[in-house]
Amino acid sequence: MTDLGTIPLNRDAAVREARRKVRQVLQILTADDLLSTRIGSGVSAVGRAMLREGMAPVLRLGLDQRDGSSSFLLVFHDRQPLRVPESVLAVFDDVEAGRAGASDWEVRIRVRLRQWSGMDEHRTAELRAIVQQKSRDELMDELQVKNRELQESFENLQRTTSAKERMESELNIGRDIQMRMLPMDFPAFPLRREFDVYAVLHPAREVGGDFYDFFMIDEDRVCFGIGDVSGKGVPSALFMAMTKTLIKSRASNDFSPASILTHVNDEMAENNESAMFVTIWLGILDLRNGTVTYTNAGHNPPYVRRADGALERLAKRHGPVVGAMEGMVYGEAELTLHAGDAVLLYTDGVTEAMDPGQALYEEQRLVSTLEAGESAVPEDMVRATVDDVWRFQADAEQADDVTVLALAYHGTPEGATRRSFRMTIGADLGEIAQVNTAFDEYADTHDVSSKIRRSMNVVFDELLNNTISYGFEGRDDGEVTIEVELGTDRLSVTLTDNGKPFNPFGTAPPDTQLSVEEREIGGLGIHLVRQMMDEVTYHRRTDRNVVILAKLLAEDGAPERT
C-alpha cells in the first residue's frame, strides 16, 4: 500500500477536516464529484459515530493495486475495539472490521477506482501534501504541546502573583514563544552559493509580535518573509506562531505567495474572535533565474538594492492585512534579482522608532542609510540599518520590535548556464505558432532531441488550443505563460493561465478503438498529452490554472508508454 498519511479523529473539527481531505484526494484521483462526495460524507458519518461512542481513532489513507485494479484505502485504527453501526457503513461497498493485532483494532474500507491513470512521484507527493497539511486546530494542538511548560508556568503565575507581575510575566512568556520560533543560526545556508540571508529581531519591552522567516521549499526555491502581529503578550505570540507555521506548511506544495496568503488568511480569519491580524510581506526566490514572486499584505514596502547601489521601493500592496476578514484574494508581483542585488525587509519598529524628542525615524532616513551603505552583504546591511536606528533613538526607550531581514542573490554558480525558457502569450490561437517557433530555437540551442522537441510541439498545440478556445469566454485580458526548464534527466514545463477553473486531466480518455465513422476528435488532444508526457499534474492556484508536465530525457528514444 502507498501510504498517503494519517489524520487523527479526536474531535468534530478533525472529522470535518478528514472529510474535506478525502474528498479532495478522491477528486484528484478520479475527477468524480459524486464518488468523492459520497465517500467524504461516509467518512464523516463513521468518524462522528466513533466520536459519539468515545473512540478517537486515527484515519490512515492509502492507495493499492490488487488483481490489476486500483483502490483507495481508508483505515480507521485504534487501540480499543472499534464499533460502528452497520447502517453507517452501508454507503461503502467493501468493509472489513476487526482486530489488527494483539491490541489494535481496525476498520478497513476499500474504494475501487475505475478511472485512474496510475501514480507517479509527483502525484503521490501532491496527495500526501493534502492529507498531511495541518489544519489550524492540529497546529494549535502541536503548539500547545510545544509550549506546555510555558503554559504551566503561566498558570502558576496567574494563581500566585499580583496583577502587575502577572502582566509582566505574560509579556515575557509571549516574548519567549516569539523568539523561539525564529531561525537564528547564521550563516543559514552555508552550502548554497546562490544567495545569503541575514535577519535580526530586537524585541521591545512591551509591544511586540514581529517575526521573520526563511526556508528552502525545494532545491531551487527559497521562501522568505517578514510580519508584524497586532497586539501583545501570549495571544499575539501564539497568533504569530500559527501564521508562521501555516505559511510554511502551505509553501511546501504551493509556490505562489498570493495563493499561500489567500489560504493562510482564510485559516486565520475563521473563528478569529480576538480580532487580531498580521501584516506580511512574503516572497519566493527562484535561485535558477533570480525571479522573486512576492505578495505584500499590508506591510511596509521593502527595498531592492541593485548591484550598482541604486534603490528601488517595492511600493505596491496586494491585499489587506492577514487574518482580519475571510475570503480575501491576494495578488502578487514579480521582480528579477541579478547577481549582486539584495532585498531588505523591515517592520514599522524601524520607521516608527522615536528619538528622545518624540520625532519619528521615518522611511526617508532608512533610505539615506541604505544609500550610504557600501556593502551588499546581508549581515552588513541589517547591522547598518539597526545601528542607525539605535543612534537615532539614543537614550529614548524602544517602543516596538525592530526587525530587519536582508537577502542577497549571487546568481547561479559559475558554469551553470541558463537552461530555462519563458514566454507569455495573449488569448489568440495564432500565437501558438510563435510558442512553437521559439521553443524550436530553444530546443536547438540546448540539444534537445528532435523526437522530444516534436512531442512538445504537439503538447503545446493541444494545451494552448484548449485554453485559448475555451478558457476565457470572450475576455480580452486572457494570457498564458509558458515556462520550460531543462534538468539533467527531464524537461519540465509549466503552463499558467488566468482563465476559468479547468482541470484538463479530469476527463476520461476517449475510446481509440472505434471505426472511422464512429470516431470523434473530442478529448483526443488531452489523451495525446497524457500519453506523450511522463508526468502531468493540474493545480488551481488562486485565480490561475497551473499545468505541470515533465518529459524524461531517456537515452533509448521512446520512453515507455502505459
Add this chain to the structure above:
Amino acid sequence: MDITTRTENDITLIAFAGNLDTNTSPEAQQALDGIVEAGGTKIVVDFTTLDYISSAGLRVLLATAKRLNGVGGTMHMFGLNDTVEEVFEISGFSTIFKVFSDENAALAGL
C-alpha cells in the same frame, strides 16, 4: 506549411510539409476538400516532410476519410516520422487509416 499536389492517372498525391496543427489545419482541410469536391476518390497523403501532427490535424484527416467513405473513395498515407507515428498509435488512427512504408507501396495498394 507547404502543400503540394499532383495527379497520376486517377490518383491524387498530396504532400504536407511542416506542421499539421491548430494554425495550419484549415488550409489542409481546404486542400483535401478541393480534391474530393473535384471528384477525386483515390488520395495518397505524403507525410515525408511533415514534422508533427496534433489532434487538429487528425480532425482534418478524419473528416476527409469520412467524406471519402461516403463516396466509396480511399485514402492511403506514407512517410510518417516517429512522432507522427506515435500520435497515430496513441490516437488509434494507425488502425483506422491505411499507412504504408513508402510511396510505391501506397500507390500499389490503390
